[in-house]
Amino acid sequence: MVAKRNRQLREKQEELDAEQAINYFASSIYETNSVKAILWDVAKNCIGRLHFEDCVIYLVDHERQVLIQRAAHGPKSANYSEITNPIEIPLGQGITGTVALTGKPEIIPDTTRDPRYIMDMARRYSEITVPIISNGRIWGVIDCEHSKKGFFTQKHLSILTTIASLCANKIVKAKAEAEKARAEAILMDTQQKMADVEMQALRAQMNPHFIFNCLNSINRYIVKSDQATASLYLTRFAKLIRLILDNSNSKSVTLANEMEALRLYIEMESIRFEKKFDYVISVDDTVQPETVYVPPLIIQPYVENAIWHGLLHKETEGHLSIHVRRKSAQLLECVIEDNGIGRVKARELKSKSVSSKKSLGMKLTEDRLSLLNKQSQLESSVVVEDLVDSNGETAGTRVTVKISIDT
Incomplete structure (x- = not known):
């Protein structure tokens, strides 16, 4: 009875933690306006609220076809703003590379039994990886590890999938705003250049007009001797x-x-x-x-x-x-x-x-x-x-x- 009671309390606490994590991400993610801020917020608070030991977020470099570590919480990040010894993983390699290629999340209960496992700073025995995906486009993956085998559950997968979805939406929005800002900057620069050319043309007209008047006066004095x-x-x-x-x-x-x-x-x-x-x-x-x-x-x-x-x-x-x-x-x-x-x-x-x-x-x-x-x-x-x-x-x-x- 005591064990059952403790299990129920633990499950209830996990549900509460999950709800708090989702509520947090649903609100905090939309307060940020840069991809970097989004990724560090997710990485930091995945562990803080879900008790994961290690969490790394990768973004896909579609041109080079690799995953690049962009944010982390745990051993990979000491100050929440910089990755320690960042690594790159080709798409299709390892567990994270496979998820980035297929777009399908995976839970690995025992990494010692999965030959795809790539050890970064230290071996951990369970891993969960979910894609950051929006409208069929994979932007990256959220990869979390734990030293305990079989730590991650379907509830964790549900939570991380929701977080990844919120993250993807915000990334799309942030990239759209950044692209808009770049386009506006280019437009302003073009308009400035056009205005400069137009102003130069007006000055070019102004000078002959002025000089013509002066030459007329000089001519008048010469005629008058x-x-x-x-x-x-x-x-x-x-x-x-x-x-x-x-x-x-x-x-x-x-x-x-x-x-x-x-x-x-x-x-x-x-x-x-x-x-x-x-x-x-x-x-x-x-x-x-x-x-x-x-x-x-x-x-x-x-x-x-x-x-x-x-x-x-x-x-x-x-x-x-x-x-x-x-x-x-x-x-x-x-x-x-x-x-x-x-x-x-x-x-x-x-x-x-x-x-x-x-x-x-x-x-x-x-x-x-x-x-x-x-x-x-x-x-x-x-x-x-x-x-x-x-x-x-x-x-x-x-x-x-x-x-x-x-x-």
Whole structure:
């Protein structure tokens, strides 16, 4: 009676252990998101909850047709993250290799009677091996051993089969997520390369447009036989072209470089319009021009627009100011302000030359800002405001450009 009672208690405890093991794996497995984490979780807790002495999980290398030890608990793993002296087993060899090849689980009550048994670190006398299989594809095997002969039972097989099924489902999901992440990374890289090519094409259009305007001015001075001014203009032009050529293959330049190009351009326009306006360029103390990077010639079209639209037709002296400050860690704000005739009067003049110049330069820059928005999570933007004085009269135009930057 006592022996029967003890056997019933032992069987009841085994059933409880089995239920706890299944419940554990059903919940814990789905909390992990990598194949490595799944395998180590199974290996560690097979023994901890089912009292196995040794447990090793193999994955199939389908290309090489071998089983590779990937996780273990017991003598094969001292720290639950690394296999000690890992071995590989060809498919079809040994008990584990046979299960990996056939997809059928096996219980070996006495390994001394099975010639397929492969001893790893020490001989054990009973073994149970179940395949990790999903939709007919064998991903690996769970192989457990015990020093006692006949230790493993059909209940153990049922438990391990359930665990292997949960493990297989999670492996499939983890591999699918990893593949999705790789595909997304490739897509993002491709999109980035496409955006870079598109941006380079826009810069390639921008430079000839800008240079064409400058050459027209030089030609005007030569026609007028104004050699002194032509020489001064050519000096500025040469420096500016040098900057443009140096930056032609760069997707970003230092703010200091951009400001220097802008200064040279404004000086050239000031010469062209016979000092009809003065200008101020200022950079906030919070900005370090040598360490902040912006797209080349990104500000110049708005300055050109202010000069040609606002200041060219102004009867009194004009003023142009450019102020740069940091809006946030990754966003730069540039404010271009003029005291010109304003947009309404500029439209009334309907200058075809101004309109054509503005349309190409502004459109190219708007396209470049749009691409910047695609490449970053920040919103590059342009806001144009009409300025009025205390009497409600037109006092000029303010353009605020927000640019995502590299530091």
